[in-house]
Amino acid sequence: MKEIYEAKFVENLFDKMSSSYSKMNYITSFGFSERWRRQCVEEIGIEKGKIVVDLMTGMGECWKHILKKSDNNSKLIGIDFSTEMINRAKKNKLNFSDYEIEILKENVFENSISNESTDFVISGFGLKTFNDQQLGKLANEIHRILKVDGKFSLIDVSVPKKSFLKPFYMFYLKKIIPILGKLFLGSPETYKMLGVYTEEFGNSKNVFQIFNRPEFKVEYVEYFYGCATGIKGIKIK
């Protein structure tokens, strides 16, 4: 396996980026990341009193959108394996003390969530650090934890195809983001990796192919001219 898809590599990368991740994520997406998280959550109409799992939760960036659709009978479970991101998620949890939130410091591929226990699965910007084989395992895990009729919505930043935005987007990804990374983190190399992952990832069409199995009904979703893409779906059996 290419080193960049190994768990230790990804975990270290996010441990290093954790202090600047929120700011960088907002700036590098021109403020769109928040809107995309909200739209990704809205795609599947989360209902009150349900169990929602946020995979690759980071420091809980999607929580505020998920919890808007929750009440005190709901439960939110966030999973991430980066120690630093999880430490920040624990702090973030204090902002939502009216809700039941469980934080699991686990690898998504070895998670402790019970079979068929989950109503909704969300994931914001956690797809690009997986290769095809891992995306297949992700589909298995989502299938395992979801109840029948449970829904999922996953999103990541993408390279817009055939769009007037593409050249500008690639220049920004490869040249400008590493400079911002140096400014905020003293490390252009770390943020260069985001460009490497995004270029390899392309868009979620491949994710769609991998999830397009008989046990799911799945749709491909584009956000803002394909600058972010994702899939949404339902477990039918």
Ligand SMILES: C[S@@+](CC[C@H](N)C(=O)[O-])C[C@H]1O[C@@H](n2cnc3c(N)ncnc32)[C@H](O)[C@@H]1O
């Ligand atoms: C780009 S961040 C996304 C954070 C957040 N969901 C958001 O909306 O910004 C990706 C997160 O996925 C986590 N991650 C990547 N692979 C993982 C795995 N196999 N198991 C658990 N967490 C993983 C990383 O540690 C990182 O915190």
